[in-house]
Amino acid sequence: MSTYTPAVRPTTRSQTVLGGTITEKALKRFLEGIPGVDAVGAQARADGFASRSIKTTSKAWGLDTIISMVDLTTLEGADTPGKVKTLAQKATMPDPMDPSAPSVAAVCVYGDMVAHVRESLGSWHISQRSDGVAIAAVATAFPSGRASLPVKILDTEFAVSEGADEIDMVIDRGAFLSGSWGLVYDQIMAVKEACARPDGSYAHLKVILETGELATLDNVRKASWLAILAGADFIKTSTGKVQPAATLPVTITMLEVIRDWYGLTGEKIGMKPAGGIRASKDALRYLVGVAETVGEDWLTPDLFRFGASSLLNDVVLQRQKMATGHYSGPDYVSVD
Amino acid sequence: MGFLDYAPAPESTSILNLKKSYGLFIGGEFVEGSGPAFATVSPSSEETITMIAQANDADVDKAVVAARGAFSKTWSKMPGSERGKYLFRIARLIQERSRELAIAESLDNGKPIRETRDVDIPLVAAWFFYYAGWADKLEYAGVGNNPQALGVAAQVVPWNFPLLMLAWKIAPALAAGNTVVLKPAETTPLTALLFAEICQQAELPAGVVNIITGAGATGAALVGHPDINKVAFTGSTAVGRGIARNLAGTNTRVTLELGGKGANIIFDDAAIDQAIEGIISGIFFNQGHVCCAGSRLLVQENIHDDVMNRLQSRLSTLRLGDPLDKNTDIGAVNSKAQLDRITEIANSGEAEGATRWSAPCELPAKGFWFPPTVFTNVQTSHRIARDEIFGPVLSVLTFRTPDEAVAKANNTPYGLSAGIWTEKASRMLAIADKLRAGVIWANTFNKFDPASPFGGYKESGYGREGGRHGLAAYLESGNLKGGAK
Numbered sequence: 001m002s003t004y005t006p007a008v009r010p011t012t013r014s015q016t017v018l019g020g021t022i023t024e025k026a027l028k029r030f031l032e033g034i035p036g037v038d039a040v041g042a043q044a045r046a047d048g049f050a051s052r053s054i055k056t057t058s059k060a061w062g063l064d065t066i067i068s069m070v071d072l073t074t075l076e077g078a079d080t081p082g083k084v085k086t087l088a089q090k091a092t093m094p095d096p097m098d099p100s101a102p103s104v105a106a107v108c109v110y111g112d113m114v115a116h117v118r119e120s121l122g123s124w125h126i127s128q129r130s131d132g133v134a135i136a137a138v139a140t141a142f143p144s145g146r147a148s149l150p151v152k153i154l155d156t157e158f159a160v161s162e163g164a165d166e167i168d169m170v171i172d173r174g175a176f177l178s179g180s181w182g183l184v185y186d187q188i189m190a191v192k193e194a195c196a197r198p199d200g201s202y203a204h205l206k207v208i209l210e211t212g213e214l215a216t217l218d219n220v221r222k223a224s225w226l227a228i229l230a231g232a233d234f235i236k237t238s239t240g241k242v243q244p245a246a247t248l249p250v251t252i253t254m255l256e257v258i259r260d261w262y263g264l265t266g267e268k269i270g271m272k273p274a275g276g277i278r279a280s281k282d283a284l285r286y287l288v289g290v291a292e293t294v295g296e297d298w299l300t301p302d303l304f305r306f307g308a309s310s311l312l313n314d315v316v317l318q319r320q321k322m323a324t325g326h327y328s329g330p331d332y333v334s335v336d
Numbered sequence: 337m338g339f340l341d342y343a344p345a346p347e348s349t350s351i352l353n354l355k356k357s358y359g360l361f362i363g364g365e366f367v368e369g370s371g372p373a374f375a376t377v378s379p380s381s382e383e384t385i386t387m388i389a390q391a392n393d394a395d396v397d398k399a400v401v402a403a404r405g406a407f408s409k410t411w412s413k414m415p416g417s418e419r420g421k422y423l424f425r426i427a428r429l430i431q432e433r434s435r436e437l438a439i440a441e442s443l444d445n446g447k448p449i450r451e452t453r454d455v456d457i458p459l460v461a462a463w464f465f466y467y468a469g470w471a472d473k474l475e476y477a478g479v480g481n482n483p484q485a486l487g488v489a490a491q492v493v494p495w496n497f498p499l500l501m502l503a504w505k506i507a508p509a510l511a512a513g514n515t516v517v518l519k520p521a522e523t524t525p526l527t528a529l530l531f532a533e534i535c536q537q538a539e540l541p542a543g544v545v546n547i548i549t550g551a552g553a554t555g556a557a558l559v560g561h562p563d564i565n566k567v568a569f570t571g572s573t574a575v576g577r578g579i580a581r582n583l584a585g586t587n588t589r590v591t592l593e594l595g596g597k598g599a600n601i602i603f604d605d606a607a608i609d610q611a612i613e614g615i616i617s618g619i620f621f622n623q624g625h626v627c628c629a630g631s632r633l634l635v636q637e638n639i640h641d642d643v644m645n646r647l648q649s650r651l652s653t654l655r656l657g658d659p660l661d662k663n664t665d666i667g668a669v670n671s672k673a674q675l676d677r678i679t680e681i682a683n684s685g686e687a688e689g690a691t692r693w694s695a696p697c698e699l700p701a702k703g704f705w706f707p708p709t710v711f712t713n714v715q716t717s718h719r720i721a722r723d724e725i726f727g728p729v730l731s732v733l734t735f736r737t738p739d740e741a742v743a744k745a746n747n748t749p750y751g752l753s754a755g756i757w758t759e760k761a762s763r764m765l766a767i768a769d770k771l772r773a774g775v776i777w778a779n780t781f782n783k784f785d786p787a788s789p790f791g792g793y794k795e796s797g798y799g800r801e802g803g804r805h806g807l808a809a810y811l812e813s814g815n816l817k818g819g820a821k
Contacts, residue, residue: 035607041607041610052662053345055345058342
């Protein structure tokens, strides 16, 4: 197999912003012209969101919304059919004591587990009912992304053929950090094409930037633009395998790109912070950040997700507390 | 109702234990005032909070006598390490009572609780902690190896940061060994009186701190008293000028913190989203009632439209309303008089040809309110570009080159503050060097720290508060005899 050379092919999006001919040089010039991010200021803004006081009716609405936005995730080497089936059941009924709790947005697993999730969801799959649960699969040599492009494409195609509704891909951080932005762009495009189904529709593509490895907010902003230009439906912070994972300043920085993209084109890109969000309180702060940065239109599972596992139980406990007036305990929610 | 209409989250006033009326705090006790008592009202509801005593000339004299006695008998004789203990104790009591102080300040002043809770009161405590540490190290203050306190300090503070300005005045004065008579503003005396209670709680020797309340006449009697050694005033340039005139030729030391018309300069390479936040904290923090506010926005012409679009959409998310709600961003204007002044100058902006835009927010029926307002098409000759408005009104001007930015920024009778937004550090430093302002913020605005001196050039006053400089303003060289008059 020959070595891959970036072709930097145009997408409708990159043509909108960069004009007719898309070259690596044009892409580079565009990304280098983006205003910088002041990290101290971004942190101060995040602290401002964190100091909002979300009470009573706002909190109740927020907790239910958070549940409906969760991509309930298990990404372990030790994942088995039994484990993912249990998780899929939990996805449909997060609070066994209260059937009024909404179902989560999706179950997120490795590609080889997709069929088991599909089987377990049965009529709860998103294709069967509007409040159903989708199946998200990580692909492209998750979490490192260190594989050849053909392997990444096969990984993606397999997950889609197994029935994944959404693909969570990782970008090549090595390529990004070495300045090969055209290569990163092309790989995203190639994976996007691999998301195509025989009927012409596409699995939703979430592009993981792994912001903990990009390190600076300037890089986060550039990578967000790059991913959107190449065709991302969602941009996502992290794999959950690298620290730091999602943080509020990083999420806000990405949301600002989404806001600017919307201003430029009228197109809405989704956002998914993942990893490290464990408490309801933290998740509510993200809702505040979303509402005050891009607007309330984004407070829907179609445009905002939480990549999480333990968050769900905490939200359920808080929800029970709001309903009953007292805290229960970890034995009143299911372990997974 | 959308998520952004966050459910009400009001702070409860039940923690406050206010008296029906407050006297003057003289010689460690609350005593009756001789003038007619007056009400202090909440500017967000126009309801009376409590009644306040009015000090006349005789009361002022009593306060100065109490301060003089405490200075000569107790405070000037006490070792610095002992004075420091009292200041540390006060600082800790402020922290312990911070929630109560924050609520009282919001109630009396109209500023949002998130500011009093997160900015004002923490800084008040920080100021006392900082100067407590100086009390036994005065020989390092830079006024010779045997520095001496001045004596009795007469201090007059404004209504925009009532307790913080009190801390800026009292903490260094006491650390240096002076005693004080302080007059809070007529519309915001509440937290100063709670501070008097804290002095009692800290068992501060009687007469070291005296708080007298009243209007302009009380202040004039205080700063004109013959037995004071130092006047520290924060307020309007007109009053400050009068004080300087009256004290000319006397031995009384003076520091004045007066008005400002700060320039906030946005270069085209700025981190734009953070610059927008900086513009907002520059002029809409505390409803723009900030002497060092960035009330003139100088934006590079090639990014003017983009900056205005971003600013307007961001301003539309600000929440104006009940100052005690924890989600309020913009509170009430402090008084009817101030609201009238803001309204009058804003109207002149329109009359002179500038374009007015106000954030779309509903103003409560009761109380004094002014929406966040931005004027574009402002020319340097317009009144809104020259006069201090002291309200939530931003005047936007453009520049083409760095030199023009400096020329326009310096083209003001004031010289208190300025801001620079650029990602290019060399430009930042070069511009800061050329700006004639006492405080220059780079990629931030309205940040304060007790270790940092603060003060102005030209009509913004003279002298510095904060840091070692602020301490030196209450000391003289040991070669001169201190305290006696």
